[in-house]
Structure formats: C-alpha cells, structure tokens
Amino acid sequence: MWPLDPSRKEVLRFAVICRVLTLMLQVLTRFLGSSTPVVYWFPAHLLQDQEPLLRSLEMVSWKPGAEDFPPGQKVPRNSIMGLLYNWKTCSPVTRYILGYFLTYWLLGLLLHCNFLPWT
Template structure:
C-alpha cells in the first residue's frame, strides 16, 4: 500500500496535504458565507445607502417598472434585475457589489461542474 521509493512518498505526502488543505478551505468558506450573513448584510446596507435607483423604486415603483423594463420583457419586481437592466445608471459601489456576486456565482457554477473545489 505504501510506496517504498522516497520520491513516491513525497508525492503521496504532497497529495494528501493538498487534499486536506482543499477540504479545510471548502469547509471554512461554507461556514463563513453560509452561517454568518454579515457579508450579505453589509452589501445590502451599502446598496440601500448608495444606490439612488433603489430609492426611486420605493417612491414610485409602477412608473419605474414600466419605463425601465427591456423590450419584450415583463416588468420585473426583483430589485437585482432592475439594477442589472440599468447597469450604466448604477453607482460604482453597486457595480462592484453586483460584479462580485455575479463573478462568485459564475466561477462557482463553472468550477463545481468540472469537479473542482468550490463552495
């Protein structure tokens, strides 16, 4: 079971330590991002304070829904979709937050489907 060649022992030790490190990173990111919603609270706080489009949706939702929905689509009541449809009108803070979550989602989708470590 155990290799007798010293170089093979080094490779086995390296493979086992890489696997343990990968598992620890996956578990840590799951615990930090799933069980502690501080990241999501902070980003929601920044969006509510810094994004004028969200304040205008609260003031007159019907007018903004009809005016800003793309052609051929129904007016969405989802605030994230409204921000994505109006990407150029968003503040830089909103673009950074949306870009982070979209990149995280896309990387997770691609890496998980290819059996790579991602949470």
C-alpha cells in the same frame, strides 16, 4: 507494502497537505456562507447607502407597473433586477458588488457541473 523512497514520500506528503487544505477551505467557506448572514448584510448595506437607484425606489410609495415603462423595456420584478437592467447608470460600488456575486454564481455553476471543487 513496498518501501517508499524519499521522493515518493515528499510527493505523497504534498498531495495529502494540499487535499486537507482544499477540504478545509471548502468546508469553511460553506459554513461561513450558509450560517453567517453578515457576509450578505455588508454588501446589502453598501448597496443601500451607495446606490441612488435603490434610494429612489424607497421614496416611491407606488409599485411600478407595466404601463409606467416604455413599450420595449422590461419591467423589473425586484430591485436587483432593476439594478441589472440599469447597469450603466449604477455607481461603481454597485457594479463591483453585483459583478462579484454574478461571477461567483457563474463560476460555481460551471465548475460544479464539471465536477470541479467549488464552494
């Protein structure tokens, strides 16, 4: 093998360190995201405490049907879709949480399909 000059050694060392750190970050976030429900419990707790739309759905004992909504409005099938449909009336905490998860989902979808590293 040919001898490596100092600049090539530094470039190789830097590339190896960057790859190891990237790999560790991806593996750690995958482990934390898939095996730790606390990551999802905390935003759910904030949504339950801070969002008046979710509290109003908890108090209603009946399940809303298509006849309860105006003709042009979609009927939400779950509470998250209801929050997304009523984005402008949501509290800022709800907007930040939903925005974070939607951005994470969209970036992951776009980057993963283009073979870029995303966890």
